[in-house]
Amino acid sequence: METRRESSAQLVKALSAAAHELSAPSSSQDQVLALIVSGAVHTVPGAEHAGVSLLAANGVITSQAPSSDLVRRLDELQSTYREGPCIAALREQHTVLVDNLAIEAQRWPNFAPAGMACGAVSMLCFQLFASDDSLGALALYSSRVGAFDDESLTLGELFASHAALALGRAQQMEQLHQALATRDVIGQAKGILMERFSIDAIAAFAMLVHSSQDTNMRVADVARWLAAEPRPHADR
Structure with missing residues (x-):
């Protein structure tokens, strides 16, 4: 025993x-x-x-x-x-x-x-x-x-x-990893908007927030959608 x-x-x-x-x-x-x-x-x-x-x-x-x-x-x-x-x-x-x-x-x-x-x-x-x-x-x-x-x-x-x-x-x-992943995808989305509309980082983030409010989606979800969207090819 x-x-x-x-x-x-x-x-x-x-x-x-x-x-x-x-x-x-x-x-x-x-x-x-x-x-x-x-x-x-x-x-x-x-x-x-x-x-x-x-x-x-x-x-x-x-x-x-x-x-x-x-x-x-x-x-x-x-x-x-x-x-x-x-x-x-x-x-x-x-x-x-x-x-x-x-x-x-x-x-x-x-x-x-x-x-x-x-x-x-x-x-x-x-x-x-x-x-x-x-x-x-x-x-x-x-x-x-x-x-x-x-x-x-x-x-x-x-x-x-x-x-x-x-x-x-x-x-x-896990929460930390999620927060870091969210920060990265928001940064990626901001970069896309800055390049596409020739704006600075503050204006790009404001666009994400505005889109979030209009679509009733979280900012992170808007950023993920934008990052996954096919990028238009530049005119040659």
């Missing part, structure tokens, strides 16, 4: 591997999520399946890097019924432990029987982050009653805390 020391060693190893992977400039949010899920399944005692559940402002839950179809199905059920352990972790509590879903019918009258029918019995959900437009949770599942113990909670919380920081970093990096 695995000892606490061995489990802790696994956690340290998993977190070290994740940190090393996340330090790579090419790491994307999808890679971060995959590391979170894989590390959780192999580190937290009792975990058989895992996934990151994202709750949008409209109430829809989406599965990110689910370890199995079971995780995706459970997220779909919680999204449909607007109830379940992940939603509770996201909206009400930071951590939700379910020892036996069969006795949770009063708490979640729709999700509990549907989740049991899918094969889920024990669940452990940790809130990862909360922002203005989305919430995130790390969800662990098992087919056994009482699969998660105090050690699962302790290690799971440590892993979730590290995962939240890593995921936040990945989101910041």
Whole structure:
């Protein structure tokens, strides 16, 4: 039987591997999520399946890097019924432990029987982050009653805390890359307008803003359309 020391060693190893992977400039949010899920399944005692559940402002839950179809199905059920352990972790509590879903019918009258029918019995959900437009949770599942113990909670919380920081970093990096890409395409569009109409950079940007307002499109989208438009050939 695995000892606490061995489990802790696994956690340290998993977190070290994740940190090393996340330090790579090419790491994307999808890679971060995959590391979170894989590390959780192999580190937290009792975990058989895992996934990151994202709750949008409209109430829809989406599965990110689910370890199995079971995780995706459970997220779909919680999204449909607007109830379940992940939603509770996201909206009400930071951590939700379910020892036996069969006795949770009063708490979640729709999700509990549907989740049991899918094969889920024990669940452990940790809130990862909360922002203005989305919430995130790390969800662990098992087919056994009482699969998660105090050690699962302790290690799971440590892993979730590290995962939240890593995921936040990945989101910041993606936003930075998007901002740089937007700046580049706007600069390209300004150059096209400057050449075509013999105007300076300020006037070119003003044209982009004016076009954005007239078409109800974002400036970046107007710039992308302009950059993708075939350039007219100069008269010879």
